[in-house]
Amino acid sequence: MAVLMLVWCVSVFLLLPSATAQATTFTSNVDGKEFTTFSFPKFDKPLLQLPDNLTFSGNATIAQDGLQLTPDSGNRPEIFLVNQAGHAFFTAPFVVWESKSSSSSSNSAAAAADGKYVASFSTVFKVNLFRSNLNKTVKGEGLAFVVASSNARGPPVGSHGGFLGLTNASTDGNATNGFVAVELDTVKQRYDIDDNHVGLDVNGVRSTAAAPLAPLGIQLAPRNTTVDDGICFVWVDYNGTSRRMSVYIAKNESKPSAAVLNASLDLSTILLGKTAYFGFSASTGAATYQLNCVRMWNMTVERLHDGTTTTATKLAGTSGWKLAVGVLCGVAVVLGVVAALYIRKRRRRSGGDPSSAFNAAIDFRKIPGLPKEFDYMELRRGTNNFDEKMKLGQGGYGVVYRATVVGEDGRSTDVAVKQFSGANTKGKEDFLAELRIINCLRHRNLVKIVGWCRQNGRLLLVYDYMPNGSLDRHIFGEPGAAALDWKQRYNVVAGVASALNYLHHEYDQMVIHRDIKPSNIMLDSAFNARLGDFGLARALESDKTSYTDMAGVTGTLGYIAPECFHTGRATRESDVFGFGAVVLEIVCGRRVSCSDLPGWLSLLEWVWKLHGAAGGGGILEAVDQRLAGEFDEVEAERLLLLGLACSHPNPGERPRTQAILQILTGAAPPPHVPPSKPAFMWPAMPVALDGDDDDSETPTSRSSMLLTSSSTGWTKIFQVSKEHDVAEKDVAAE
Numbered sequence: 001m002a003v004l005m006l007v008w009c010v011s012v013f014l015l016l017p018s019a020t021a022q023a024t025t026f027t028s029n030v031d032g033k034e035f036t037t038f039s040f041p042k043f044d045k046p047l048l049q050l051p052d053n054l055t056f057s058g059n060a061t062i063a064q065d066g067l068q069l070t071p072d073s074g075n076r077p078e079i080f081l082v083n084q085a086g087h088a089f090f091t092a093p094f095v096v097w098e099s100k101s102s103s104s105s106s107n108s109a110a111a112a113a114d115g116k117y118v119a120s121f122s123t124v125f126k127v128n129l130f131r132s133n134l135n136k137t138v139k140g141e142g143l144a145f146v147v148a149s150s151n152a153r154g155p156p157v158g159s160h161g162g163f164l165g166l167t168n169a170s171t172d173g174n175a176t177n178g179f180v181a182v183e184l185d186t187v188k189q190r191y192d193i194d195d196n197h198v199g200l201d202v203n204g205v206r207s208t209a210a211a212p213l214a215p216l217g218i219q220l221a222p223r224n225t226t227v228d229d230g231i232c233f234v235w236v237d238y239n240g241t242s243r244r245m246s247v248y249i250a251k252n253e254s255k256p257s258a259a260v261l262n263a264s265l266d267l268s269t270i271l272l273g274k275t276a277y278f279g280f281s282a283s284t285g286a287a288t289y290q291l292n293c294v295r296m297w298n299m300t301v302e303r304l305h306d307g308t309t310t311t312a313t314k315l316a317g318t319s320g321w322k323l324a325v326g327v328l329c330g331v332a333v334v335l336g337v338v339a340a341l342y343i344r345k346r347r348r349r350s351g352g353d354p355s356s357a358f359n360a361a362i363d364f365r366k367i368p369g370l371p372k373e374f375d376y377m378e379l380r381r382g383t384n385n386f387d388e389k390m391k392l393g394q395g396g397y398g399v400v401y402r403a404t405v406v407g408e409d410g411r412s413t414d415v416a417v418k419q420f421s422g423a424n425t426k427g428k429e430d431f432l433a434e435l436r437i438i439n440c441l442r443h444r445n446l447v448k449i450v451g452w453c454r455q456n457g458r459l460l461l462v463y464d465y466m467p468n469g470s471l472d473r474h475i476f477g478e479p480g481a482a483a484l485d486w487k488q489r490y491n492v493v494a495g496v497a498s499a500l501n502y503l504h505h506e507y508d509q510m511v512i513h514r515d516i517k518p519s520n521i522m523l524d525s526a527f528n529a530r531l532g533d534f535g536l537a538r539a540l541e542s543d544k545t546s547y548t549d550m551a552g553v554t555g556t557l558g559y560i561a562p563e564c565f566h567t568g569r570a571t572r573e574s575d576v577f578g579f580g581a582v583v584l585e586i587v588c589g590r591r592v593s594c595s596d597l598p599g600w601l602s603l604l605e606w607v608w609k610l611h612g613a614a615g616g617g618g619i620l621e622a623v624d625q626r627l628a629g630e631f632d633e634v635e636a637e638r639l640l641l642l643g644l645a646c647s648h649p650n651p652g653e654r655p656r657t658q659a660i661l662q663i664l665t666g667a668a669p670p671p672h673v674p675p676s677k678p679a680f681m682w683p684a685m686p687v688a689l690d691g692d693d694d695d696s697e698t699p700t701s702r703s704s705m706l707l708t709s710s711s712t713g714w715t716k717i718f719q720v721s722k723e724h725d726v727a728e729k730d731v732a733a734e
């Protein structure tokens with residue numbers, strides 16, 4: 001409430017009711033009622049710069065100038081587009097009803113027989129739904145405007161598919177959900193009228209009222225984007241007096257005179273409390289996916305006052321809203337001072353050095369999307385005061401401990417805590433900015449970051465705990481670690497490739513990993529690969545690459561691409577080189593740096609020699625003896641050739657991650673590999689193609705993870721109109 005008042009009052013004072021700002025909030029007074037209006041003319045700020053007024057959960061993000069409730073990109077539908085669900089809510093809650101006793105003078109006349117006064121609201125938003133290029137017959141599942149009692153839950157487990165991110169098989173229809181949604185549904189479920197309708201959902205996805213859109217000539221998620229851009233405008237009006245909701249939909253900005261849906265609905269009996277959050281939810285299904293994007297959102301809500309602000313309400317009623325502004329601003333100022341004092345106290349208690357840039361950046365901590373900031377004491381307790389017994393391992397940047405902390409659901413969970421040793425965290429704001437990007441990266445083959453903590457200049461990052469530890473334990477025969485069978489090994493390679501493709505090409509901002517090696521690849525409980533430590537090299541050292549640190553360390557040299565010793569900078573090609581080394585290690589069960597091979601050959605040279613030997617069939621000799629012949633020969637040869645191709649001395653000759661994925665799925669033949677290892681040439685042949693290989697070690701771009709903004713990138717499947725077709729051609733040309 002305080003936040004809302006502050007935003008509201010500041011906006012009034014700055015007289016900001018214009019659409020020139022990125023997003024604005026203001027109040028107005030019509031017929032003796034007060035309204036709060038907020039407006040997002042577009043969503044063009046990267047998540048990083050977005051103010052604190054939207055809260056994201058699940059797979060929702062901001063990209064391509066839109067609020068993407070489910071991801072907008074990916075070349076692999078089975079991984080990036082299917083089974084997604086996301087929410088985005090306006091952060092501040094609104095009071096949507098009050099009982100007669102607490103509502104005073106101004107509104108009481110309108111209170112109904114049940115003694116409740118319910119707020120009216122109206123909203124208009126522009127949606128952009130359309131199908132993927134990958135399979136034009138496929139669309140789904142849908143997008144919904146939501147009025148919810150809570151914005152904290154996020155899409156429940158299992159809420160993808162027909163549940164639209166709202167409920168799941170066990171919670172659907174339960175009154176404890178406390179929400180109302182207006183769904184734009186593009187898949188016909190058993191209980192749906194068709195696959196192109198608008199519906200009113202109360203606590204579940206079986207609509208209480210629905211209307212087909214075909215009669216209006218509207219096709220949600222159209223098939224041909226040349227004919228139809230997939231844009232619709234949707235208006236949702238709620239009359240709190242008559243307690244009716246009406247929905248309008250049109251292809252352009254002019255609101256139709258007739259509602260497509262008009263139903264009676266009592267928010268005060270559905271919501272669990274008097275406040276509600278407004279926002280959106282969407283999902284894709286297992287074989288059904290589409291762009292679920294909101295491009296503009298205006299909302300006006302009648303202002304009610306809950307019991308605690310009765311004084312302000314009274315004043316507003318008798319002496320006009322200007323006085324109320326004054327009073328509320330007074331309250332806001334007091335709250336602001338209290339908050340500032342509290343923050344100062346907290347800051348002092350957390351023991352930071354008050355003069356550092358880190359502490360000056362206090363607001364940074366509040367940016368949405370930063371992972372949770374942990375209390376140092378909690379981590380200390382959780383690791384038993386950083387007990388040796390809790391140590392999981394020691395990596396390039398520090399020591400990793402296992403810890404038990406209280407999770408979001410209130411139950412204790414295991415996490416991995418990485419304590420960075422002497423990390424140069426001098427660019428603290430940069431660090432937090434990058435931490436935020438890392439936090440936004442979501443992929444099933446990346447280790448999820450859970451939180452962070454800083455104590456006396458020492459940095460700790462908290463990750464999901466991976467019960468099976470790192471890959472090296474399992475492929476190099478560490479005692480006590482389960483050896484991986486062939487299927488598991490292949491799956492690990494595919495997982496790492498998929499994660500790398502996501503970092504390099506799928507995510508909005510290209511991320512270079514820089515440190516691909518088996519000790520950075522974790523295995524989850526099902527032995528799926530989870531790439532860790534991504535993006536950190538840059539976050540921790542703003543003027544060094546991890547290569548300079550690694551150069552002196554034995555055992556990691558084999559992962560560094562030869563050109564890096566000349567350029568000192570990491571690229572996508574150097575990541576692919578590291579990946580190639582890991583592939584060879586996984587198949588051969590030996591370290592790239594092993595020294596027991598005939599002729600003192602390195603692993604790479606040895607495998608290449610076996611490949612080049614007469615006939616080429618000898619390459620399977622390289623496969624790990626521990627598998628005792630239990631492997632698929634076609635797959636093994638494929639992986640070995642892939643490993644060699646990725647280890648090509650010339651960066652321009654190494655395959656890209658999309659090609660790697662195709663090879664792994666068998667959609668493309670194994671790469672052609674010359675019979676003997678080519679000589680390293682410097683300068684390397686230029687890498688042409690899409691021309692975005694520039695590393696951002698240039699002084700102008702501080703944060704080198706933000707290599708490209710791929711808004712014109714062909715990696716995006718979903719592109720509006722012309723860009724879209726170009727994209728298709730480029731993919732085909734690849």
Ligand SMILES: *[C@@H]1O[C@H](CO)[C@@H](O)[C@H](O)[C@H]1NC(C)=O
Pocket residue numbers: 017018019039124253297298
């Ligand atoms: C949204 O609000 C802005 C500013 O309040 C206004 O300029 C714009 O026309 C509105 N858009 C629609 C579709 O009503």
Ligand SMILES: *[C@@H]1O[C@H](CO)[C@@H](O)[C@H](O)[C@H]1NC(C)=O
Pocket residue numbers: 007011023024025038039040051052053
């Ligand atoms: C979002 O927050 C920013 C700054 O905190 C503010 O200027 C802007 O008006 C807010 N937008 C909305 C829609 O509330």
Ligand SMILES: *[C@@H]1O[C@H](CO)[C@@H](O)[C@H](O)[C@H]1NC(C)=O
Pocket residue numbers: 134135136137138287
């Ligand atoms: C597209 O998806 C449908 C339904 O899943 C499937 O039957 C069809 O074979 C797919 N078409 C292509 C070209 O993949």
Ligand SMILES: *[C@@H]1O[C@H](CO)[C@@H](O)[C@H](O)[C@H]1NC(C)=O
Pocket residue numbers: 156157158168169170171
């Ligand atoms: C539904 O969601 C709830 C809450 O998130 C969860 O506890 C439950 O296991 C989920 N049920 C299914 C079938 O996924």
Ligand SMILES: *[C@@H]1O[C@H](CO)[C@@H](O)[C@H](O)[C@H]1NC(C)=O
Pocket residue numbers: 170174175176
């Ligand atoms: C509804 O949810 C509540 C709490 O999650 C649970 O106790 C109750 O059994 C559920 N009701 C039904 C009918 O499933």
Ligand SMILES: *[C@@H]1O[C@H](CO)[C@@H](O)[C@H](O)[C@H]1NC(C)=O
Pocket residue numbers: 224225226227
């Ligand atoms: C889309 O519609 C345009 C115009 O009618 C037509 O030229 C084009 O072939 C269509 N594309 C597809 C993929 O159907």
Ligand SMILES: *[C@@H]1O[C@H](CO)[C@@H](O)[C@H](O)[C@H]1NC(C)=O
Pocket residue numbers: 239240241242243
């Ligand atoms: C809301 O409904 C009431 C009662 O039906 C009506 O008098 C009023 O004009 C409606 N308000 C709006 C904004 O349509």
Ligand SMILES: *[C@@H]1O[C@H](CO)[C@@H](O)[C@H](O)[C@H]1NC(C)=O
Pocket residue numbers: 250251252253254
């Ligand atoms: C908006 O669409 C309606 C119906 O499709 C049409 O009658 C109207 O002329 C359009 N208005 C504008 C401004 O394009």
Ligand SMILES: *[C@@H]1O[C@H](CO)[C@@H](O)[C@H](O)[C@H]1NC(C)=O
Pocket residue numbers: 244246258259262263
């Ligand atoms: C909705 O339906 C009610 C009852 O049929 C009617 O009185 C009202 O005018 C309708 N409202 C709109 C916006 O169509």
Ligand SMILES: *[C@@H]1O[C@H](CO)[C@@H](O)[C@H](O)[C@H]1NC(C)=O
Pocket residue numbers: 058059071079080084085441442443444
């Ligand atoms: C979508 O969210 C789920 C659950 O948080 C997560 O497991 C998955 O990796 C996310 N997918 C993407 C592509 O972000």
